[in-house]
Amino acid sequence: xxxxxxxxxxxxTNSVIxxxxxxxxxxxxxxYIVFLFVAKNIWGYIAALFFLxxxxxxxKVPVGYVLRGxxxxxxxxxxxxxxxxxxxxxxxxxxxxxxxxTRQGVMASINMAFRLLLLITGTSMMSxxxxxxxxxxxxxxxxxxxxFLGKVSHEISMMMSIALRFxxxxxxxxxxxxxAQKSRGADFESKNLVKRIKSYVPLLVPxxxxxxQRANDLAMAMEARCYKGGEGRxxxxxxxxxxxxxxxxxxxALAMGCIFATRYIPFKLI
Amino acid sequence: xxxxxxxxxxxxxxxxxxxxxxxxxxxxxxxxxYEGEFVGIVGKxxxxxxxxxKLLNALILPSSGKVFxxxxxxxxxxxxxxxxxxxxxxxxxxxxxxVATIVEEDTAFGPENLGLAPDKIRRRVDESLKAVGMYDxxxxxxxxxxxxxxxxxxxxxxxxMHPQCIVFDESTAMLDPAGRADLINIMHTLNSxxxxxxxxxxxxxxxxxxxxxxxxxxxxxxxxxxPREIFSNPKWLEENRLSVPEIVALSxxxxxxxxxxxxGILSEDELVEALCRLK
Amino acid sequence: xSIEVKNLSHIYSKGTVFEHIALEDVSFExxxxxxxGIIGHxxxxxxxxxQHINRxxxxxxxxxxxxxxxxxxxxxxxKEIVKRVGxxxxxxxxxxxxxxxxxxxxxxxxxxxYDEEKVDFLVKQSIEIMGLDYExxxxxxxxxxxxxxxxxxxxxxxxxMKPPILIxxxxxxxxxPMGRREMLDMIxxxxxxxxxxxxLVTHSMDDVAEYADKIMVFSSxxxxxxxxxxxVFADSKFLADISLDVPQSKAVxxxxxxxxxxxxxxxxxxxxxxxxxxxxxxx
Ligand SMILES: Nc1ncnc2c1ncn2[C@@H]1O[C@H](COP(=O)(O)OP(=O)(O)OP(=O)(O)O)[C@@H](O)[C@H]1O
Ligand SMILES: Nc1ncnc2c1ncn2[C@@H]1O[C@H](COP(=O)(O)OP(=O)(O)OP(=O)(O)O)[C@@H](O)[C@H]1O
Ligand SMILES: [Mg+2]
Ligand SMILES: [Mg+2]
Numbered sequence: 001x002x003x004x005x006x007x008x009x010x011x012x013t014n015s016v017i018x019x020x021x022x023x024x025x026x027x028x029x030x031x032y033i034v035f036l037f038v039a040k041n042i043w044g045y046i047a048a049l050f051f052l053x054x055x056x057x058x059x060k061v062p063v064g065y066v067l068r069g070x071x072x073x074x075x076x077x078x079x080x081x082x083x084x085x086x087x088x089x090x091x092x093x094x095x096x097x098x099x100x101x102t103r104q105g106v107m108a109s110i111n112m113a114f115r116l117l118l119l120i121t122g123t124s125m126m127s128x129x130x131x132x133x134x135x136x137x138x139x140x141x142x143x144x145x146x147x148f149l150g151k152v153s154h155e156i157s158m159m160m161s162i163a164l165r166f167x168x169x170x171x172x173x174x175x176x177x178x179x180a181q182k183s184r185g186a187d188f189e190s191k192n193l194v195k196r197i198k199s200y201v202p203l204l205v206p207x208x209x210x211x212x213q214r215a216n217d218l219a220m221a222m223e224a225r226c227y228k229g230g231e232g233r234x235x236x237x238x239x240x241x242x243x244x245x246x247x248x249x250x251x252x253a254l255a256m257g258c259i260f261a262t263r264y265i266p267f268k269l270i
Numbered sequence: 271x272x273x274x275x276x277x278x279x280x281x282x283x284x285x286x287x288x289x290x291x292x293x294x295x296x297x298x299x300x301x302x303x304y305e306g307e308f309v310g311i312v313g314k315x316x317x318x319x320x321x322x323x324k325l326l327n328a329l330i331l332p333s334s335g336k337v338f339x340x341x342x343x344x345x346x347x348x349x350x351x352x353x354x355x356x357x358x359x360x361x362x363x364x365x366x367x368x369v370a371t372i373v374e375e376d377t378a379f380g381p382e383n384l385g386l387a388p389d390k391i392r393r394r395v396d397e398s399l400k401a402v403g404m405y406d407x408x409x410x411x412x413x414x415x416x417x418x419x420x421x422x423x424x425x426x427x428x429x430x431m432h433p434q435c436i437v438f439d440e441s442t443a444m445l446d447p448a449g450r451a452d453l454i455n456i457m458h459t460l461n462s463x464x465x466x467x468x469x470x471x472x473x474x475x476x477x478x479x480x481x482x483x484x485x486x487x488x489x490x491x492x493x494x495x496x497p498r499e500i501f502s503n504p505k506w507l508e509e510n511r512l513s514v515p516e517i518v519a520l521s522x523x524x525x526x527x528x529x530x531x532x533x534g535i536l537s538e539d540e541l542v543e544a545l546c547r548l549k
Numbered sequence: 550x551s552i553e554v555k556n557l558s559h560i561y562s563k564g565t566v567f568e569h570i571a572l573e574d575v576s577f578e579x580x581x582x583x584x585x586g587i588i589g590h591x592x593x594x595x596x597x598x599x600q601h602i603n604r605x606x607x608x609x610x611x612x613x614x615x616x617x618x619x620x621x622x623x624x625x626x627x628k629e630i631v632k633r634v635g636x637x638x639x640x641x642x643x644x645x646x647x648x649x650x651x652x653x654x655x656x657x658x659x660x661x662x663y664d665e666e667k668v669d670f671l672v673k674q675s676i677e678i679m680g681l682d683y684e685x686x687x688x689x690x691x692x693x694x695x696x697x698x699x700x701x702x703x704x705x706x707x708x709x710m711k712p713p714i715l716i717x718x719x720x721x722x723x724x725x726p727m728g729r730r731e732m733l734d735m736i737x738x739x740x741x742x743x744x745x746x747x748x749l750v751t752h753s754m755d756d757v758a759e760y761a762d763k764i765m766v767f768s769s770x771x772x773x774x775x776x777x778x779x780x781v782f783a784d785s786k787f788l789a790d791i792s793l794d795v796p797q798s799k800a801v802x803x804x805x806x807x808x809x810x811x812x813x814x815x816x817x818x819x820x821x822x823x824x825x826x827x828x829x830x831x832x
Contacts, residue, residue: 132371165371168413179605180644183636184706185628185660202656205646209692217366224327224359225369225380225427226351232385236378236392314725315697362723416591443723446591446752448792472725475797511727516755516797516819523823529830538797542804548830549810 011128013060016244018129022138024245028252029126035259036115036122043262045114051255052122061128069124070117077116084109136161141239154230162218170211177206274341275435275466276303276326276357281335282489283321295321297489298335303468305434308461310477310497311470313486314511319470322486323439326468328353340434355384358433362440364420365412373415373423374399374408380431398430399423402456418449425456435466442471450476474501475515478536485510498534517541550614551714551746552579552602557611559597559770571597573770575611579748581713584740586757586778587750589767590792595750596639598767599716602748603634615714632661635712639719641703645691650676650702653691657710675709676702678743680735697728708739715739716748721756733760758782758796758817766793782817798822805829 012018017025036048056066090104127135140157144150178188181202188203190196283296295318303309313319324330325337328344340356342349358380361367370376374395381391399405402422412420421441428436438457442450454476461467469477477483483500485493487510493500501507504514504522514522521535521544531544559572572594579585589595600606601613604620604627613620620630638644647653651672658668676683679701686694691702700720708715717736721729737760739745751757757764757778764781766774768791774781782788785795785803794800795817802814802822812829816822 133375136371161371162369165368165412169365172413176638177644179600180636180638180641181656182605182627183603183631183634184644184657185631185710186656187627187660202644202646206644210643214366217361217363218369220324220329221359221361221367221424222369222379223329224354224361225431226354226383227379228351228383233382234385234388234391235382236375236388236395238388315723315728316695418591440723446792447754447794448590472723472729474726508727511725513726513730517801520798520801520819520823520826523819524826524830527823527827527831529827538801538804541801542808545805545826545830546808 009065009124009127010131011061011065012131015058015060015129017055017059019244020129020248021239021241021245022130022134023141023239024241024248025126025130026135026138026142028248029123031252031256032122033119035256036118038263039259040263041265042110042114043265044259045118047255047259047262048118048122051258052118052125055125059125059129061125065128066121066125069120073116073120077113080112080116081109084112132164133161136164137235137237137239154233158230166214166218169214170207173210174203174207177203177210272305272307274302275305275339276301277336277338278302278325279336279338281325281332281337283318283325283330284333285321295489296325296332299489299491300335301484301491301494303435303466305466306461306464308458308467308479308481309469310480310483311468311486312472312474312477312483312512317486318489319486320439323359323437323468323470326357326435326437327359329359355431356433357435357437358428358431359437359439360421360424360428360441362443364417364424364444367424367427368412368420371411372408373404373410373412376412376423377408377426377430380427384431394430394432395426398426401429401459402426416449418445418452421445421449421453422456425453429460429465433465435468436460437468437470439470440472441469442473442476454479474513475517478515478517485512497536501536502533550578551581551583551616552577553612553614554578554601555612555614557598557601557613558609559594559601559606560609563609571770572601572608575770575772577765577772577775579714579746581746582740582744584737584747584760584762585749586761586764587748587767588752588754588757588764588793593767593791594770595767596718597770599636599718599748599750602714602716603630603636605636628661631657631710631712633712634714634716635707635710637704637707637715637717637720639722641707641720642691642696642699644706645699645703648690649688650691650694651687653702654706654709657706661710671709671711672705675705678708678735678739679705680731681705697724700724700732712745714746714748716750718750719752720749721751721753729756736760754782754794754796758799766791778817779815783815802826 039045039048056063085101085105086099088102088105088108090102092100093103093106094101136157139160140153143153143156186199186202188199190199278299278301280298280300281296282294282298285293285295311319325332326339328350331345337344339353342353344353368376369379377395377398378391381394396405399408402425404419404422404426407415407419442453445453457467457469458479469480471477478497480497483495483497484491485500492510501514501518507514517536517538521531521541524531530548535541535544555576557572557575561569561571575598587595597606601608602615607621616633618625645653647656654672654676655668658671673683676686681698681701691699694702704720721732724732733756736747736749740747749761761778763775763777765772766781773791782795782799788795798819799817799822802812802816802825805812806814810829813825816825
C-alpha cells in the first residue's frame with residue numbers, strides 16, 4: 001500500500017498505552033511538556049528520559065520508529081544550539097576571535113537541546129500510540145471543556161480530521177504532478193535560486209487547482225450526506241474513561257512529582 | 271404505476287462564472303422518475319448530466335422551474351435535509367468523497383449528521399458495510415483501499431442514511447472491469463430491494479440492464495425509453511456522440527450481413543439464443 | 550529494438566513494514582514502431598512499470614535500455630531520456646499551468662533548449678495532431694476549455710517534444726464514446742503516420758483488441774503474457790482468473806462453440822467475429 005505519511009503516524013500494537021483513552025494520552029503529553037520546562041537541570045532530563053523510555057518499552061513500539069521523528073528536526077536543534085551558544089551573554093569561558101562562549105551559553109544550549117529532543121520524542125510517542133481518529137476525538141472532547149473554544153470544538157476537530165485525511169492524497173498528487181512535469185523536461189534541482197523558485201510554478205498551479213477541486217468535491221459530498229455543522233450531530237463513538245485511565249493519571253502524576261523533585265538536586269557542570 | 275419520486279418542471283440551470291458568464295447547462299427540462307425505476311442517463315461531455323444530478327439532491331437550485339423530490343420543493347430551505355435523506359448521491363472520484371480517516375467512521379458520517387443515537391448508528395454502519403461486502407475492512411484507512419473498494423465504502427456511507435433513491439454520477443469511471451462489475455451488481459441488488467437508482471455513465475454496456483434510459487444533449491432530454499428502444503438507433507446515437515453496446519453492434523453487423531436475427535438484442539445470452547434458433 | 554527491459558523488479562518502501570513488491574522479474578522488448586497495449590487488474594503494476602521507462606522510478610534490480618542507452622547509468626542526463634520517451638499520465642489535464650495554451654504546450658520543447666523557431670513549429674504541429682484549431686486556441690487560457698479539449702492540449706504538450714516513444718496511461722477515461730474513439734484514432738495515427746512507438750495502458754479489452762498490435766498482460770507485478778491479441782485472448786479462462794475478460798464479440802464466439810457449433814473462435818474484433826458467425830450461420 002502507499003506510503004504512510006509521518007503526520008499522524010500510527011504504529012498499532014496491543015499495548016496498555018494504545019488502549020488508553022485518547023484524552024488521557026493528550027493530557028499526559030501536555031503535562032509532560034510542561035514539566036520539561038519546569039525541570040532545571042540534567043537530573044530533570046534524566047528523569048524525563050527514564051519515564052519516556054519506560055513508556056516506549058510498555059508501548060511495544062520499536063525504538064527506531066520513535067527516533068525517526070527526530071530526523072527532520074536535527075537541523076533545527078543544531079541551529080538553536082549554535083545560537084544559544086554564541087549569543088548568551090555572561091561569564092566568558094572561551095574566546096574565539098569575535099565569538100565569546102559563556103558559561104551561561106553552554107548551560108542554555110544544553111537545556112535547550114534536551115528539552116527539544118525530549119519534547120519531540122514525547123509527542124511523536126503520543127501520535128505513534130494513538131490512531132488519528134481517536135486523537136481528533138480526544139482533542140474535540142478536551143476543547144469542549146475550554147471556555148470560548150467549546151462552541152467551535154466540532155469545527156476544529158473536523159478541520160483536523162479532514163487535513164489528516166487529505167495530507168496523504170495531496171502528497172501523492174504533488175508526486176504525480178512532479179513526475180508529469182519532469183517528463184516534460186522540467187528541472188527542479190537547478191542551482192540557480194531564481195530559476196529554482198520559478199521551476200515550482202508548474203507544480204504549484206496544478207496543485208492548487210487540484211486541491212481546490214478536491215475541496216469542492218468534498219464539500220459537495222459532505223453536503224449530500226446531510227452535513228450542516230456540529231449542531232444536532234451525534235457521534236458513533238463516545239469517549240469513556242476506564243479504570244486503566246485513572247491508573248495512568250496516577251502514574252503520570254507520580255512521574256511528574258519525580259521530575260519536579262529534581263529541581264532541588266544540586267548540579268554544576270562547569 | 272408506482273409513486274413519483276422525482277419531478278422536474280421546466281427546469282433551467284445557468285452557471286455564472288467570471289470567464290464564462292451565462293452557460294445554460296439545462297434548458298427547460300421536464301422529467302418524472304417513479305419509485306423502483308433503474309434509470310440510466312447518457313449524453314456527450316457537457317450535455318448537463320452532472321448538473322441534473324446535483325439538482326436532484328438540492329446541491330444546486332434551479333435558475334427557473336421547479337424540482338420536487340419525494341413531493342418536496344427543493345427551493346424551500348426547510349426541506350433541504352429531508353430531500354437529501356430521500357435522494358442521495360455517489361460521485362465519480364472515489365478519493366474525494368471519504369470524509370473520515372477510517373472506513374467505519376466514514377460510513378457513520380451520514381447517520382451522525384442525522385442525529386441518530388450511537389447504538390442506532392452502530393447498527394446502520396454494520397448493516398451497510400455488510401451490504402457492500404466491506405465489513406472486514408471497517409478499520410482500514412482510505413489509502414489502504416483500491417478504487418473499487420473506496421467506491422463501495424462511498425455507497426455504504428450513502429445507504430446508511432436509508433435513502434429511497436441514489437444517484438450515481440459516473441461512479442464507475444475510475445474503476446477496473448472487475449470493480450465496475452461489482453458496483454453495477456450492487457446497484458441492481460439495491461434496486462431489487464426497492465431503491466430507485468439513477469446511473470449516469472459513458473459506458474453503454476453498463477446500462478443494458480436498466481429499466482429506462484434517458485439521453486441528454488445540449489441541456490435537453492433528447493431521448494427517453496427502454497434500452498431496447500434507445501439502442502435500436504445506432505445512427506442517431508452516433509450523431510449525438512454516443513455509441514451502442516458491443517453486443518448491439520455485433521447483432522447489427524450480423525443482421526446487415528443477412529442473418530435473420532430479431533432486432534432489440536442487448537445481451538450475450540439473447541444473441542447466442544437467437545443464433546442457436548437459426549440452426 | 551527500441552525498449553529492452555531485463556529482469557526488472559521494483560519494491561516500494563523496501564525494508565519497512567510497508568514493503569510491497571510491485572514488479573517482479575519483468576523482461577520484454579518493444580520494437581520502434583510497435584503499438585503495445587498493457588492490461589491488468591488494479592494494482593498489477595502497470596503505472597509502476599511505465600514510470601521506469603523514463604527513469605521517474607529507479608528499479609530495485611534489472612536494466613532498462615531505451616534506444617541503445619541504459620537509462621539508469623548515472624551519466625545519462627534526464628533531458629536525453631525525456632527526448633526519447635514521452636509519458637501522458639492519467640488525467641493529464643491536471644498538469645496544465647500556463648496562462649495560454651501556446652505557453653503550456655511550449656513548456657516541454659523550451660525545457661529541451663530548442664530555439665524559438667523550432668518551438669513555434671513543434672507547438673503548432675502538435676496542437677494540430679491533436680485535432681485542435683491552432684489559431685483559434687493558442688491564446689486561450691487552458692482553464693477555460695472543456696474537459697476534452699484540456700485533455701488534448703495536455704497531450705499536445707507531451708508530443709511537442711517529439712518523443713519517438715509515447716506512453717499513455719488511460720487517456721480515454723471520462724470521455725464520451727465518440728471522444729474515446731477520436732482519441733484512440735489520433736493515437737493510432739501517430740503510430741501509423743508518424744511512426745511513433747505507442748504504449749497504451751487501459752482497462753478496456755475492446756480498445757486493445759481493436760487498436761494494439763501486441764498486448765502485455767500484467768497480474769500482481771508479473772508479466773503473464775506478451776503477444777498479438779489473437780494469442781493473448783485465446784485463453785479466456787486464464788484471463789478470467791486474473792480478473793480480466795475477453796472482448797464481448799470473442800465471448801459470443803466462445804459461447805457458440807460451447808453450444809456445439811463448428812466455429813473458429815480466434816477472431817476478437819466485432820468485424821471479424823461477425824464475418825465468422827455469418828460464415829457458419831449464413832444461408
Ligand atoms: N462550475 C461550473 N461553472 C461554469 N460552467 C459549468 C460548471 N459546471 C459545469 N459547467 C458547464 O455546464 C455544462 C454542463 O455541464 P455538466 O457538468 O452538467 O455536463 P456533463 O453532462 O456532466 O458532462 P461530463 O460528461 O463531461 O461529465 C457544460 O457546458 C459545462 O462546461
Ligand atoms: N508510492 C508507492 N508506495 C507504495 N506502494 C505503492 C506506491 N505506488 C504504488 N504502490 C503499490 O504498488 C502496486 C502497483 O501499483 P500501480 O500503480 O503500478 O498499479 P496499476 O496497475 O497502475 O493499477 P491501476 O490500474 O489502479 O492504475 C499497488 O499495489 C500499489 O498499491
Ligand atoms: Mg458529469
Ligand atoms: Mg495505474
